[in-house]
Amino acid sequence: MLSWLKVIVLLIVTHELNGQVLEQGLKILPEGGYFQRNENVTLSCISTSGQSRPILASWYKNNAIILSDNNDVIIDYNGSLTIKNFQPHDEGYYQCESKRGEFRQSRVVAVILFVPLYFIQHPVDVTVRRGAAATFYCFADGSPKPKLSWRKGDVYLTPGQRFGRIQVLEDGTLEIGNVQAQDEGVYTCIATNNMNHSRMSNTSLTVMYPPVIVNMSTDTIATKDTRLTLQCEVKGNPVPAVTWVIKDDVQSKYTKIMTQDGIHYLNIARVQNSHEGKFICEAKNKLGTARKELFLNVQGRTCRANDEFTCHYHGIDAHCIPKAWVCDMDKDCADNIDEQNCVDIKSCSSLYDFACSNGRCIPWSSTCDGDNDCGDNTDEHRDSCKLLIVVVCP
Numbered sequence: 001m002l003s004w005l006k007v008i009v010l011l012i013v014t015h016e017l018n019g020q021v022l023e024q025g026l027k028i029l030p031e032g033g034y035f036q037r038n039e040n041v042t043l044s045c046i047s048t049s050g051q052s053r054p055i056l057a058s059w060y061k062n063n064a065i066i067l068s069d070n071n072d073v074i075i076d077y078n079g080s081l082t083i084k085n086f087q088p089h090d091e092g093y094y095q096c097e098s099k100r101g102e103f104r105q106s107r108v109v110a111v112i113l114f115v116p117l118y119f120i121q122h123p124v125d126v127t128v129r130r131g132a133a134a135t136f137y138c139f140a141d142g143s144p145k146p147k148l149s150w151r152k153g154d155v156y157l158t159p160g161q162r163f164g165r166i167q168v169l170e171d172g173t174l175e176i177g178n179v180q181a182q183d184e185g186v187y188t189c190i191a192t193n194n195m196n197h198s199r200m201s202n203t204s205l206t207v208m209y210p211p212v213i214v215n216m217s218t219d220t221i222a223t224k225d226t227r228l229t230l231q232c233e234v235k236g237n238p239v240p241a242v243t244w245v246i247k248d249d250v251q252s253k254y255t256k257i258m259t260q261d262g263i264h265y266l267n268i269a270r271v272q273n274s275h276e277g278k279f280i281c282e283a284k285n286k287l288g289t290a291r292k293e294l295f296l297n298v299q300g301r302t303c304r305a306n307d308e309f310t311c312h313y314h315g316i317d318a319h320c321i322p323k324a325w326v327c328d329m330d331k332d333c334a335d336n337i338d339e340q341n342c343v344d345i346k347s348c349s350s351l352y353d354f355a356c357s358n359g360r361c362i363p364w365s366s367t368c369d370g371d372n373d374c375g376d377n378t379d380e381h382r383d384s385c386k387l388l389i390v391v392v393c394p
Helices: 002-023
Strands: 026-029 033-035 041-047 058-061 073-075 081-083 092-098 109-113 115-121 126-129 134-136 139-143 147-152 155-157 166-168 174-176 185-192 198-216 220-223 228-237 241-246 256-260 263-268 277-285 288-299 308-313 316-322 353-355 361-363
Touching: 026 092, 041 092, 041 109, 115 185, 115 198, 126 134, 134 198, 139 185, 147 166, 155 166, 198 277, 220 228, 228 241, 228 277, 228 288, 241 263, 288 316
Parallel strands: 033 109, 126 198, 198 288, 220 288
Antiparallel strands: 026 041, 041 081, 058 092, 073 081, 092 109, 115 139, 134 174, 147 155, 147 185, 166 174, 185 198, 198 228, 228 263, 241 277, 256 263, 277 288, 308 316, 353 361
């Protein structure tokens, strides 16, 4: 009977000892973290055994004991520590210990002031010329420390990444090399931390480039007394100033000009004989000038006898050209009639000129060179092209 009692007592003692072993660990709840400025932060020192009985504890901050007469804190009888009106100087590493029974210490926990995300430097808008480089600086801070990324449209870039000519440096700076017109737009700097907080700041890139005429009406034939609209689509930055030059007269009074969606229209209510000629679209900004021209032929008009030549098409008067274009060795009429029966009024020098069959004179150096300089090809005829005799002097 006695032996059984000894066994029961031994089991009870063992159970208590095992319970004491479980109580030897201490932990702090919450296990550190980030806390708002001006809030009261309470840390509880409890046994790892899970028992809820109070733990008489001493508290340490950065290995220095916290005195109970410190007006900034409250150490409760149950072992909790309350930091009143939490401020940056309250940040640190906290630890509790209990000397009841065996000496026990908790793990160290970090208590950190939470600082909302904020931008030290917002990115500013950048304007550069096409082909140059653009740099955007963006810096943010807070606690926890934020990370930076960039977005343009659906493209996201993080530090160390590159997308074509665009890259983000390790410090969050965005760089764009050899800037092109398609790079223009809004870029967003994004700051995030591990508490799922984020802030964004937008900036714009503007690309300057000289005017480009991307689309324009082609050479046009119009009937007299009809309505005619010519168009010239221009791109450029700064926005180009566009004018129409008509027969060397800028913005002629007999036309009406309007602009819509970057396309510049020249409206002629009733086409007249005087409208025939060159129309030039000219676009200018501070980076350059672009010009493009077309020729308007007016059907059904009579050419002026004193300064114009009449071209024909299938025997019908087609359009008029300046007389200065006749016999200039360029085909201006569709049937080449402006280059027929051309006679040069000057006499050819036998020493320096070659006499073409049509009466035109050309330099001897222009003969037998594969080009029809005469207009009737006599300068390239086999009878005119002789073998050159090279005389070598001893």
